[in-house]
Amino acid sequence: MSENNTRVIVITSGKGGVGKTTTTANIGTALANMGEKVALLDADIGLRNLDLALGLENRIVYDIVDVVEGRAKLRQALIKDKRTQNLALLPAAQTRDKSAVNPAQMRQLIQELREDGYTFIIIDCPAGIEQGFRNATAGATEAIVVTNPEMSSVRDADRIIGLLEAQDLRNPYLIVNRLRPKMVKNQEMLAVEDVQDVLGSSVKLLGIIPEDEVIITSTNKGEPAATLEGNLAGQAYRNIARRLRGETVPFLDLEEKTGFLDRLKGLFGSKK
Amino acid sequence: MPSLFERLFGKREKPAETAKNRLKLVLMHDRADIPGPMMEQMRQEILTVLSKYVVIDEQHLDVSIDKADGGIALVASIPIVRVNAD
Ligand SMILES: Nc1ncnc2c1ncn2[C@@H]1O[C@H](COP(=O)(O)OP(=O)(O)O)[C@@H](O)[C@H]1O
Ligand SMILES: [Mg+2]
Numbered sequence: 001m002s003e004n005n006t007r008v009i010v011i012t013s014g015k016g017g018v019g020k021t022t023t024t025a026n027i028g029t030a031l032a033n034m035g036e037k038v039a040l041l042d043a044d045i046g047l048r049n050l051d052l053a054l055g056l057e058n059r060i061v062y063d064i065v066d067v068v069e070g071r072a073k074l075r076q077a078l079i080k081d082k083r084t085q086n087l088a089l090l091p092a093a094q095t096r097d098k099s100a101v102n103p104a105q106m107r108q109l110i111q112e113l114r115e116d117g118y119t120f121i122i123i124d125c126p127a128g129i130e131q132g133f134r135n136a137t138a139g140a141t142e143a144i145v146v147t148n149p150e151m152s153s154v155r156d157a158d159r160i161i162g163l164l165e166a167q168d169l170r171n172p173y174l175i176v177n178r179l180r181p182k183m184v185k186n187q188e189m190l191a192v193e194d195v196q197d198v199l200g201s202s203v204k205l206l207g208i209i210p211e212d213e214v215i216i217t218s219t220n221k222g223e224p225a226a227t228l229e230g231n232l233a234g235q236a237y238r239n240i241a242r243r244l245r246g247e248t249v250p251f252l253d254l255e256e257k258t259g260f261l262d263r264l265k266g267l268f269g270s271k272k
Numbered sequence: 273m274p275s276l277f278e279r280l281f282g283k284r285e286k287p288a289e290t291a292k293n294r295l296k297l298v299l300m301h302d303r304a305d306i307p308g309p310m311m312e313q314m315r316q317e318i319l320t321v322l323s324k325y326v327v328i329d330e331q332h333l334d335v336s337i338d339k340a341d342g343g344i345a346l347v348a349s350i351p352i353v354r355v356n357a358d
Contacts, residue, residue: 158303187289188286188287194291198292
């Protein structure tokens with residue numbers, strides 16, 4: 001696998017708490033389980049979280065700032081996932097701030113990972129539009145914008161899409177997270193089409209993740225939902241991974257409109 | 273769920289619709305990105321020109337960006353106290 005085949009994808013949103021870290025952990029795990037060699041890079045320096053989502057918090061010895069400042073080699077700092085062979089995490093530093101790393105250093109790190117034969121490098125971006133955002137996007141060649149079907153989140157997504165364009169990250173992918181099918185059906189919540197409509201045609205819909213308790217329980221255990229069978233959010237994340245690999249996978253048939261979600265839940269034996 | 277009244281006498285806008293309309297408007301505003309100082313300068317210059325002809329209630333002058341069919345519009349509401357006599 002030549003280093004030119006490496007996909008470098010930043011996961012961003014502008015607003016905090018919309019599901020960037022959850023998405024990074026799940027897509028990364030799903031891709032690795034499909035045989036990709038995946039490095040996850042936590043660029044949220046000062047607010048380390050991706051380690052928790054993956055259940056790797058007790059295994060951290062070195063972090064990204066240690067690597068950048070020369071106290072550790074990249075390979076020493078990379079943590080191999082417990083369950084998934086092809087998955088590695090470069091943790092953020094918890095006690096430093098975003099200025100501890102600069103865009104040139106991020107590009108250097110990513111170059112090293114490319115040379116190590118990773119096929120996917122996925123970067124978990126901090127909230128905000130300041131230096132943390134510039135660091136996280138510096139070495140990326142593709143971007144995923146995560147939004148919730150909710151006003152302020154969509155507004156921030158729009159702003160981020162503009163900033164990504166300015167960084168030459170055009171036509172980002174869009175993930176709508178925490179969708180509540182019943183509310184959409186009752187026209188109480190923005191539908192995916194509404195979100196796409198207001199954000200415009202420059203974004204490509206990559207996936208829709210329903211609001212799902214499994215995200216909370218699986219994060220509590222440090223096992224991304226994508227590794228668990230029989231839940232919709234995990235299924236949706238696996239579908240996203242397949243789409244990223246170039247497969248055409250139908251959306252979980254816009255779960256919201258037809259009551260399909262309920263039927264699917266019925267299939268999985270969940271009582272609701 | 274719409275009430276019988278709403279079903280009989282026209283429906284109220286759904287929350288999702290309200291959200292979408294408000295979002296469209298605020299995004300147009302965000303994207304237009306007219307800086308505050310420029311807005312203020314425009315306001316001042318509009319005032320200067322109009323003051324030649326009318327006395328304006330400056331307290332209630334309102335210049336804002338709004339939605340027009342298919343695009344955005346600069347909308348000014350300019351309360352006139354009286355027309356200049358001379
Ligand atoms: N689809 C979902 N269903 C339920 N809870 C979710 C979902 N996505 C994210 N969450 C929860 O929302 C919170 C914020 O998610 P996180 O991934 O940390 O956001 P970010 O990294 O954008 O700040 C977490 O507690 C997470 O468990
Ligand atoms: Mg996060």
